[in-house]
Amino acid sequence: MNIIYEGKLRRLGFTIAHADVLEAPVEAIVNSEETGFRLARNPNSLSGQIRMRYGENVQAELDQITRGEVQRPGTVLVTGGGDDFKYIFHAGFHDPADWPGRPGCSDEADYFQAIRACVAETLRLAQARQVASLAFPLLGCGAFGLSVHLLLQQFLDTLDQYDLTLAEGAELQVWLVIRDEAQMREVIQQFIAFTLGDRCRTVSLVLPSTKVAPLDRFGAVLQRRxxxxxxxxxxxxxxxxxxxxxxxxxxxxxxxxxxxxxxxxxxxxxxxxxxxxxxxxxxxxxxxxxxxxxxxxxxxxxxxxxxxxxxxxxxxxxxxxxxxxxxxxxxxxxxxxxxxxxxxxxxxxxxxSLDLSQWKPWIVRRDSELTGAPREGLLERCQESVLRYVIPETGEMFALPKRINLPAALSVPR
Incomplete structure (x- = not known):
């Protein structure tokens, strides 16, 4: 294992390593998965390697949780990790039939949103289970061919935001482990440029107030450099x-x-x-x-x-x-x-004045699990039995039963 970088934010420790995720000296690892949560048969993928090592037991745990139902993108399921890890966090960021370029499938922005939601949810679940160390692959860079540069920036941005929510005394060591040589070179180049480069190479944007709360909160994100x-x-x-x-x-x-x-x-x-x-x-x-x-x-x-x-x-x-x-x-x-x-x-x-409580089912308000504050979710997709929403500024996703006329005082089940 080749360790490229070790550092610390406020409370999150952070390590970048060139290796296989399964070699990381951590308590738990993250698996890139589709939302049917069926372990892959391709031995070159992380999911396929997990099937080969722990497949029968891990798949049985996943099946027990899903009961054969496809979950929403952004869902993270937790199983045991055999004799090597305490947990495996399975990050489902796309539906089983949803692949780039296919008619009617998601576009790039949807995958980025789901990946961000998976990273944030994995961090939350790891902290709740008192995991001391956790290794991520760079989700979305394999068959999906998404930009390594943007995925790295999103990953670092999500870590930074989560670090700000940690209470005094809370600690977590996060690893980003990359096996592919070309991807590793790009990550090193971008990470060094970001951490050691001139501040003048970073930018911030100040957008005008729109008087629409979810849009203005997203605009506030752009004010950071x-x-x-x-x-x-x-x-x-x-x-x-x-x-x-x-x-x-x-x-x-x-x-x-x-x-x-x-x-x-x-x-x-x-x-x-x-x-x-x-x-x-x-x-x-x-x-x-x-x-x-x-x-x-x-x-x-x-x-x-x-x-x-x-x-x-x-x-x-x-x-x-x-x-x-x-x-x-x-x-x-x-x-x-x-x-x-x-x-x-x-x-x-x-x-x-704008009253977004009247915009159901297009926009629905619920508490953010990252900030604890009420936030608006925008309709992202209609499925057979549910409507799916995304909170723009955090990337969190949630689903509600499909009802055309949602009641004004909606209580969202946890």
């Missing part, structure tokens, strides 16, 4: 969240009560689909008393706005796969134009 590519990625995600809010506001104004009219069952809220559905809703006979309806319809109907948003979507895909992208300034301009961002704060002058 980040490497430029990560700031670009977060800005693209900010635009996607804003587009979802516009789409859901227009759906309310168009009197669409069934969310499956906007997100067909099983299809995620991708940038392209949400933009298309927003334009369709904007052309309907809208109720002008719905908050934001007139403003959102005006923005969505403009061709210059549509062109700018298509550019944002294109750049997001470039970033996800490590391809060359436009400058941060150009991307920021496209976001301002595409969303007409400077004018959002004027919506209350036309429509009064």
């Amino acid at each position: 980040h490497p430029e590519d990560w700031a670009k990625w977060q800005l693209c995600r900010y635009a996607e969240v804003a587009l979802e809010i516009m789409c859901y506001g227009l759906s309310r104004a168009a009197k669409i009560s069934d969310p499956e009219e906007v997100l067909p069952e099983g299809e995620p809220a991708t940038f392209g689909l949400v933009h298309e559905q927003a334009r369709k809703a904007a052309s309907a006979d809208l109720d002008p008393t719905i908050w934001g309806a007139r403003f959102f319809a005006g923005v969505i109907s403009r061709e210059d706005c549509a062109h700018a948003l298509r550019s944002v979507r294109h750049e997001r895909n470039n970033l996800a796969h490590g391809r060359k992208s436009i400058s941060l300034g150009e991307l920021e301009t496209n976001c301002y134009v595409g969303l007409q961002l400077a004018d959002w704060s004027r919506i209350p002058e036309m429509d009064g």
Whole structure:
């Protein structure tokens, strides 16, 4: 095992190593998995190696938990780890049939969100079980081909946020263990550039207040200093969240009560689909008393706005796969134009105060397990029996029973 870096945040210890995760001297490891939680038969994958070493017992534990049901992306299940580890944390970040490039499947942003949720949930579960040390692979870099650079930045950002929530005296040693030689070289290059490079190579963005709480909280994340590519990625995600809010506001104004009219069952809220559905809703006979309806319809109907948003979507895909992208300034301009961002704060002058409790089932409020504070989840996908939501600023995912008319005083089961 080749240890590349050892350091410490406030309370989290952090180690980067070039090795196989199964060789890490830790109490628990993390397995990259699909949400059916069936261990792979490919012996070259981590899941396949776990099947070969501990398969019968570990698979039996997983089956007992899932009872054959596919879980939501972002779910983390915990099993024993044979004689080598106290626990294995199985991080499910994509549905069994959901693979990049297939029709109707998730896009890159969905995978990043689910991976972030898996990392945060694994840290929480490890702390609850008093795990002293935990080894992660770099989730999403194998068959999914996602950008090593962005996944590393997301991983470090999630560690940093979780470290701030740890109480006095709490400790956890986190390992990032990478087997692939080329990926290891890229991680070393990016990590050294980030930790030892000039602060002038990091950037922060100050976006205008929109008077929409979940969007403004996500905007606050962009005010922290980040490497430029990560700031670009977060800005693209900010635009996607804003587009979802516009789409859901227009759906309310168009009197669409069934969310499956906007997100067909099983299809995620991708940038392209949400933009298309927003334009369709904007052309309907809208109720002008719905908050934001007139403003959102005006923005969505403009061709210059549509062109700018298509550019944002294109750049997001470039970033996800490590391809060359436009400058941060150009991307920021496209976001301002595409969303007409400077004018959002004027919506209350036309429509009064925003009450997101009236936006169910499109937006639902629940307590964040990371912050403990109430946060809004945006509809991410309709499934056979549940509606899935994501909290934009934390990446947390949750599911609720599929009911078209959710009661105002919703109690979310834990």
